[in-house]
Amino acid sequence: MAALRRLVSAVRASSASLHHRTSACSRSLYSPPTLDPQTDLKAAAAPDLQPLHRRGDPKGRNVQWVFLGCPGVGKGTYASRLSALLGVPHIATGDLVRDELASSGPLSFQLSEIVNQGKLVPDETIIDLLSKRLEAGGIKGETGFILDGFPRTVRQAEILEGVTDIDLVVNLKLREDALLAKCLGRRICSECGKNYNIACIDIKGEDGGPGMYMPPLLPPPHCATKLITRSDDTEEVVKERLSIYNKMTKPVEEFYRARGKLLEFDLPGGIRESWPKLLQALNIEDGDDKRSAAV
Ligand code: AMP
16 A cells, blocks of 8 residues: 555656656647656656665565556456456556546547557556556555556656566567457457457468467357447557557567566467466466465
């Protein structure tokens, strides 16, 4: 709780700093940042931030993990399963953006334009949404988190690293030819929000290379009649999102790799095949002693 509160205020401070600097330059919130990254990151991370729970001192708090990976790889699926197993909130910044869109608040028009083109929301906006979510969770007594979809730029990673200690970054990987099919097959229950996938991916191995089979993840009858498709899961927009991932988010992998925090995980197939292997890679026993497995 205390850690989250400090993270919230620290991230808020960095967001405020970014806001201040962008408005001082009379730039629109949605114009691309033109500030010098070297000096701005220091300013963004606010001067008086205290590092939280550095590595080796995991007592007193829950895990603070990040899930990285291309659109459609399954970050939400695995992060939400792990969050239930470890008792930490799964915080997907894409969900925060969609909630904001659904609220029809003042930001929603600009956000919908950005999201529907597959572009990234400005760092300061996403940090503000994340701060609010962490603050609300802190009030409810949440500790720890599994972040999904954040950070997505090196600048976001720098800010996060400046205010808290991420224990582990799981980089989910899936062959590129399966990603588009998975995005196009994604369906969401408009009532409970659960994700399903109607795509049946069956890639035959060629020239001795491995194939891949991922069965559809079909909804139960009570969700089946309420399925919707995300507006940004069209072929054109998914291709743009994949290209933006390669340009803006790939460097985040290197950021964490250099800090020894990156766990690369190649998904071998569907959930049934991948989940036990992921737990094994994370050294988590799917059973009783969740706490020791988590830290
Ligand atoms: P997702 O559900 O993670 O695919 O996110 C949906 C959309 O929300 C993305 O395509 C972006 O427009 C926006 N978004 C989510 N997370 C971030 C982030 N960390 N930085 C910038 N934009 C984001």
